[in-house]
Amino acid sequence: MCQFCGVDPEFASFFDKEGGNTSVVNGNTNLGDQTAPNYFRLKPDHPRYTKLTTPQLTTFASKLSPSSNVLLASHQGDGFQKASQRWSKQAIKTPMAIVQVASPEDVAKTITLATSHQVPFVVKCGGHSPSGASSVENGLVIDLGLMRQxxxxxxxxxxxxxxxxxxxxxxxxxxxxxxxxxxxxxxxxxxxxxxxxxxxxxxxxxxxxxxxxxxxxxxxxxxxxxxxxxxxxxxxxxxxxxxxxxxxxxxxxxxxxxxxxSSQVWGGMIQYSGTQVASVIEALNTWYQQKDVKAAAGVALGKMSDGKAGLTLFPFYNGSQENAEVSFAPLLRLPHLSQELSTMPYWKINTLGDQPGAFSGAYIEFDSANIAPSLETNHIKSMLDLLDDFAVNVDVDGDCNAGAYILLVQPDGIMKQGHSDMAFPWRDDHFDVGVSTAWQKQEQAPKMKTWLHNQFQPLANAQGDKERLYCNHSDFNGPATKEFGVNVGKVQELKTKWDPKDVFRSLL
Known part of the structure; x- marks a missing residue:
């Protein structure tokens, strides 16, 4: 008997076995040569034993900690709708139930319930996977959102x-x-x-x-x-x-x-026109060659206020404004479209990119690329040119957008670890690049995704390692050989050991 809902998982799994010599004739169950549980009066495909019903989920909810919640699709209340929302609209799915857990024991019970009844489940934390790694159709979502201490x-x-x-x-x-x-x-x-x-x-x-x-x-x-x-x-x-x-x-x-x-770091935003690409890239390379581990910069490629593709720099310096301005002098000397720079607490500088802008309420798709330093002007210019031609090439109407984000950090911290010190393998000086598209109408998805994966990502990746994927930008879409590199064999071994029935997300 399932300890949470009263259903016998062994009985349920018996009727789910493939190749079983079981048939129903005139209302009687023929078991062939198999030994079956003593419940012959029920049909083999009875939904009670292949899915979870509302009464079973309600009973299960009573077994969880007092501050937990089980939100049911069958009720479709405001709580369920709110908990189903995701950063990207294409990640919104309709699960059977959302289990808002409040303890590790709640998580363990939910996994046991799901696996006992062969119901798919996923785990949700921030909900940022654009294609929906933290969402599931007709399964269980283990929502960790109440666990934030x-x-x-x-x-x-x-x-x-x-x-x-x-x-x-x-x-x-x-x-x-x-x-x-x-x-x-x-x-x-x-x-x-x-x-x-x-x-x-x-x-x-x-x-x-x-x-x-x-x-x-x-x-x-x-x-x-x-x-x-x-x-x-x-x-x-x-x-x-x-x-x-x-x-x-x-x-x-x-x-x-x-x-x-320190109580204050330095940073903000500087915007440059796409016509300045040569001077900006030259200044970025000069800045980067100083090899200052306290300095970092995000470079966003995308549409500017004039409708043309340009570059937005997000400089960061873990130190005083004086030292920061010396470090970023090659870039600060350039003409710019706009600039907002100041000292601020470290926590605040990590909120500057929080506003979703064109991504607000949009369907979003990601892909992964990387660039071996130094940046090349022709490469970045070709990306800006493709973004300028985006609307024509994709041939969709409405508010659609695309862009790239390149993070420039020194490799010192990354290369302290070896390729196989943990499952994450990428220990080199390559700049991580995330590429993305955003659109407003669901029917635009095929064209937007095709353009991103077949045109923009290959171009963005032209100066990088083509056998490398960063899972957070490839959105866990594999293949595993490119996500885990030299470690893929060991990852597979440990997947088999710790998750032999493949109940968590599969290796692709």
């Missing part, structure tokens, strides 16, 4: 963060202790998806990727077991989650290394 141990420079935390939760809490953790460049992404698949950010040049700063974790495995993992305890699972986390287990707590951070 952050605790800081300042003497040990460690942070314990629940698996449902957003990066902004960690930033704001650590800032009170003069500390910071490596994360992304926006505050509203979930730390789970960001960190477990890599995590490039402004502090990466100094302190490595977000995944490099995970020193331990609490996980729930495919069989519902709750474990603490680190370099000493279940070290193989710890190796695997750092790069392949959502394929192997659910992380319900992170132990993260924090770093001393």
């Amino acid at each position: 952050v605790s800081v141990k300042p003497e040990e420079q460690l942070v314990i963060a629940d698996g449902g935390c957003l990066y902004g939760d960690v930033c704001k809490t650590t800032s009170e202790y003069g500390l910071a953790c490596v994360g992304g460049t926006t505050s509203h992404v979930g730390i789970g998806g960001l960190s477990l698949a890599g995590g490039y950010g402004y502090l990466t040049g100094e302190y490595g990727l977000a995944v490099d700063n995970i020193v331990g974790a609490q996980v729930v495995t495919a069989d519902g077991e709750i474990l603490w993992v680190n370099e000493q305890k279940h070290s193989d699972l710890f190796w695997a989650i750092r790069g392949a986390g959502n394929r192997i287990a659910v992380v319900t707590k992170f132990i993260i290394k924090a770093h001393p951070m």
